[in-house]
Amino acid sequence: MNIVVNVSDARVSKDPEDTLVTYSLGSCIAVVAYDPISRCGGLLHYQLPTSTLDASRAQANPCMFADTGMKHLLQELQNTGANKTRLKVKLAGGAEMFDDKGVFSIGKRNHTAIRKILWQHGLLLSSEQVGGSEPRTLYLHLADGSTIIKSRGETIPL
Amino acid sequence: MSHRILIVDDSATTRGLIKRALQLSGLEVAEFYEAGHGKEALEQLALHPVDLVLADLHMPVMNGVELTHAILSNPVTAHIPVAIISAEPCTNRLLELRRAGVKGYVRKPCTPEMLRNLVAPLLETTHV
Amino acid sequence: MSDTYTDLLLECLVEALQTFAFVAAEPPQGPVPAPAAADLYTLRFQGADSGELQLAAPRAFGCLMAANMLGLEPADAEAAERAQDVIKELCNIITGLWLSRRATVYVPEMGLPSASALPDWDRFAALPGSFTILAEGFPLAARIEETP
Numbered sequence: 328m329n330i331v332v333n334v335s336d337a338r339v340s341k342d343p344e345d346t347l348v349t350y351s352l353g354s355c356i357a358v359v360a361y362d363p364i365s366r367c368g369g370l371l372h373y374q375l376p377t378s379t380l381d382a383s384r385a386q387a388n389p390c391m392f393a394d395t396g397m398k399h400l401l402q403e404l405q406n407t408g409a410n411k412t413r414l415k416v417k418l419a420g421g422a423e424m425f426d427d428k429g430v431f432s433i434g435k436r437n438h439t440a441i442r443k444i445l446w447q448h449g450l451l452l453s454s455e456q457v458g459g460s461e462p463r464t465l466y467l468h469l470a471d472g473s474t475i476i477k478s479r480g481e482t483i484p485l
Numbered sequence: 486m487s488h489r490i491l492i493v494d495d496s497a498t499t500r501g502l503i504k505r506a507l508q509l510s511g512l513e514v515a516e517f518y519e520a521g522h523g524k525e526a527l528e529q530l531a532l533h534p535v536d537l538v539l540a541d542l543h544m545p546v547m548n549g550v551e552l553t554h555a556i557l558s559n560p561v562t563a564h565i566p567v568a569i570i571s572a573e574p575c576t577n578r579l580l581e582l583r584r585a586g587v588k589g590y591v592r593k594p595c596t597p598e599m600l601r602n603l604v605a606p607l608l609e610t611t612h613v
Numbered sequence: 614m615s616d617t618y619t620d621l622l623l624e625c626l627v628e629a630l631q632t633f634a635f636v637a638a639e640p641p642q643g644p645v646p647a648p649a650a651a652d653l654y655t656l657r658f659q660g661a662d663s664g665e666l667q668l669a670a671p672r673a674f675g676c677l678m679a680a681n682m683l684g685l686e687p688a689d690a691e692a693a694e695r696a697q698d699v700i701k702e703l704c705n706i707i708t709g710l711w712l713s714r715r716a717t718v719y720v721p722e723m724g725l726p727s728a729s730a731l732p733d734w735d736r737f738a739a740l741p742g743s744f745t746i747l748a749e750g751f752p753l754a755a756r757i758e759e760t761p
Contacts, residue, residue, distance in 0.1 A: 430627040436637045443635035496702035498695045572709025575720035594633035
């Protein structure tokens with residue numbers, strides 16, 4: 328079953344029949360994390376780098392921000408039986424869409440934020456596809472943890 | 486098989502980052518040794534067997550180019566793989582080191598994943 | 614120093630911060646007050662053309678950078694010990710990137726970074742070619758001094 332993860336949202340599953348999918352990744356970043364032993368996986372789609380930008384919004388919707396969103400995702404994964412030290416983590420998104428800020432783009436800041444959080448948690452990336460200027464759709468298949476990106480009519484494994 | 490890695494960089498913070506990245510990579514490393522320049526690195530090599538040397542180039546006292554040549558020209562240490570982690574801007578200088586026997590390089594700024602991807606295959610080909 | 618080379622320096626500074634130190638950068642939204650205690654870091658390069666990278670940074674910023682890179686809290690003692698070391702390394706990385714990305718045939722040799730106290734931040738920030746960014750709220754000012 329396809330489980331859609333919306334903007335500022337996160338979902339977790341351990342049903343091998345499930346696929347987590349998130350659409351229209353522009354400057355947002357999607358984080359997928361999968362434990363190959365327990366076969367638990369999760370997907371977070373966040374918009375902004377840090378909850379200090381808007382603490383009350385972070386309270387209402389932690390998945391809007393990289394820091395509170397990642398904390399939520401890791402908690403949900405652990406509640407479902409995942410072991411943090413076994414997680415395979417991948418990223419997609421962080422594009423510069425209609426952003427003329429160049430080196431200061433929100434996509435780049437989103438990317439830097441999640442990389443710092445993962446480093447603090449002791450997690451290295453298995454792979455990532457970030458940057459560019461095209462939107463992406465991301466699929467995580469819970470059966471085996473495989474991840475697919477669709478962008479510009481192409482399908483690319485991540 | 487557990488490995489021993491010597492990290493040579495005049496920045497203690499960078500040595501710490503490299504060490505942390507490799508510890509988190511799931512690579513089997515039993516021991517990390519550190520040195521702040523080439524002369525200290527040679528002193529470490531005289532004291533401990535080492536399976537891999539990761540060296541910066543721009544360092545005081547003895548730089549990474551001098552260190553590399555010293556390691557590779559000494560029959561006692563010539564078998565140890567050397568890889569470079571450096572901000573060196575000139576690609577030709579890096580390629581010369583490859584021709585001299587350096588096994589790989591990563592340019593700074595590098596991510597922890599780039600460090601893992603540099604070191605993992607080099608450890609697979611080493612043996613004590 | 615041409616605007617192109619200054620823009621390139623900005624790009625290299627931000628990339629070095631993001632990639633190596635997990636530090637996000639923003640443009641200032643108005644005048645930036647001088648920090649209470651700051652140091653000036655320099656790194657010379659010599660060759661077909663010569664010059665010096667100059668980077669001004671508050672001492673507290675070094676603690677943040679070191680903490681980020683080592684997975685520590687900024688208040689940790691080790692982060693404070695590493696504060697100057699890490700900004701010298703930042704200079705090393707920025708200079709290497711900048712020299713590698715200029716379209717020149719002969720790439721100069723890089724020296725080693727050094728640090729000294731900066732008594733007048735405003736004066737440095739007003740020098741020709743100098744620009745200021747905010748790195749997680751801390752001001753950083755940078756420029757290249759060309760040597761004839």
